[in-house]
Amino acid sequence: MARNVTPDPSERVRTYLLLGRDAEALAACSRALTHNPTDTGLLTLSSIASYRLGQHDDAIRFAMMAISSGPDSDSAHRALATALLTVGRAQEATSAAYTAAALAPHNWVNHLRYSQCLMAMPDSRDAAWQAANRAVELAPQESLAHYQVACVVYPVGPSTRAQLDLAERAMREALRLEPSNATYQHELARLKLVRSGVDGVGGGAASEVLAGFTGAVLADPIGVGKGALENIRLVLRRLVLVQSQMVMAAACVGILMLGGPPSRPGKVVLDSSSALRGKLGLLAVVVALCIYFVVAWRRNLVGPSQQNVIRQVVRGDRRLSVGAGLLAAALPVMAAGAFLPGDGPAMAAAGTFLLASAAAILARAK
Numbered sequence: 553m554a555r556n557v558t559p560d561p562s563e564r565v566r567t568y569l570l571l572g573r574d575a576e577a578l579a580a581c582s583r584a585l586t587h588n589p590t591d592t593g594l595l596t597l598s599s600i601a602s603y604r605l606g607q608h609d610d611a612i613r614f615a616m617m618a619i620s621s622g623p624d625s626d627s628a629h630r631a632l633a634t635a636l637l638t639v640g641r642a643q644e645a646t647s648a649a650y651t652a653a654a655l656a657p658h659n660w661v662n663h664l665r666y667s668q669c670l671m672a673m674p675d676s677r678d679a680a681w682q683a684a685n686r687a688v689e690l691a692p693q694e695s696l697a698h699y700q701v702a703c704v705v706y707p708v709g710p711s712t713r714a715q716l717d718l719a720e721r722a723m724r725e726a727l728r729l730e731p732s733n734a735t736y737q738h739e740l741a742r743l744k745l746v747r748s749g750v751d752g753v754g755g756g757a758a759s760e761v762l763a764g765f766t767g768a769v770l771a772d773p774i775g776v777g778k779g780a781l782e783n784i785r786l787v788l789r790r791l792v793l794v795q796s797q798m799v800m801a802a803a804c805v806g807i808l809m810l811g812g813p814p815s816r817p818g819k820v821v822l823d824s825s826s827a828l829r830g831k832l833g834l835l836a837v838v839v840a841l842c843i844y845f846v847v848a849w850r851r852n853l854v855g856p857s858q859q860n861v862i863r864q865v866v867r868g869d870r871r872l873s874v875g876a877g878l879l880a881a882a883l884p885v886m887a888a889g890a891f892l893p894g895d896g897p898a899m900a901a902a903g904t905f906l907l908a909s910a911a912a913i914l915a916r917a918k
Contacts, residue, residue, distance in 0.1 A: 565597045574604040592622030599631040603638070611635035626656035630665050642672035653683070660691035667700050680704045695729035698722045699736060706743065716747050734772030738780050741765045745783070761787055766858040784865045785872065789915045792875050795845065796912035799882050802837045803905035838887040845883075875914035882907035 561584035568577035578601035584594050595618035603611035615632035622628055629652035636645035649666040656662055667683035670676040681704045687697040699722070706719035720743050727736040741764025748761070765784045769777035866873050886904035 562593045574601050577601040590621040592618050592625050596628045596631050603635050608639050626652040633665050637669050645669045660687045663687040695726040698726040734768045734776040737764045738768035738776050766861040769861050793912050793915040796908045799908035803901045871914045875911040878907045878911040
């Protein structure tokens with residue numbers, strides 16, 4: 553004889569929450585609570601659903617009701633801590649999170665929430681670090697625990713090199729466990745940018761930084777991707793600035809090889825062999841720069857998706873697009889000078905210097 557098993561309303565609510573159907577979850581809780589208004593689990597789930605819907609006062613109210621009906625429920629205290637922290641009541645949130653961790657010390661999420669609450673408290677960074685480490689010890693396979701370690705080690709503001717190293721290791725582990733997470737990709741790229749410095753993105757760090765930011769844009773274009781687009785713009789401007797300065801330096805070298813600025817009074821006229829060597833030297837400088845730029849940009853623009861994101865950023869920033877265009881025009885101008893007679897090569901090098909200078913000014917502008 554078959555038995556009729558009444559479905560657990562809490563399971564249905566959890567399913568709704570897992571599917572992101574928060575309003576339906578809250579409605580299901582409300583229906584179930586009419587029959588059992590003191591059910592601790594349903595009240596806790598009501599708090600979670602209300603929090604996700606942005607109804608923070610209701611989230612706090614439901615969590616307090618859950619604690620009243622089940623004071624030993626760590627999930628109820630944790631839900632209260634989450635809601636209180638969101639509305640800026642950090643001290644109360646920390647107390648609730650501490651209680652949750654004390655009630656269930658083997659639940660890594662309680663230590664994670666306690667660490668998050670402690671970060672909002674003054675002079676509590678060491679305690680937040682200990683709580684985050686405890687979360688990692690309990691759940692080394694959870695990416696969020698490693699991410700919290702990075703957040704504690706690298707807060708907003710100045711950090712030491714050792715702190716940046718530790719934060720990067722934690723962020724890389726989080727990303728290894730969840731490689732498609734947009735937040736992890738963005739934060740790791742931001743860490744790399746801070747470690748190398750904005751002035752250092754002209755080197756090899758630019759490739760990994762751009763890859764992280766573009767990955768965040770592709771994974772979450774509406775959320776994290778918005779901030780990542782602005783960071784891509786910052787990196788690209790710095791790259792254009794650095795490469796403009798390289799072209800300016802090359803132009804100066806070219807002018808010196810050709811005997812000085814064009815039409816300079818008292819300038820010694822080079823003989824034909826010296827002029828030829830100067831032109832060949834100028835051409836060699838241009839070829840070397842072209843090879844460098846091709847290699848550098850191929851390294852920075854990996855894959856069609858990343859290229860599309862970077863093109864989008866360049867087209868959306870008029871100063872950046874004009875600066876990149878001037879920089880691109882500077883090299884052909886200098887190359888053409890190698891085939892001009894008289895003062896032509898020196899004039900071309902001087903024109904290249906001016907074009908690269910304009911590109912640098914546009915790239916530096918905010």
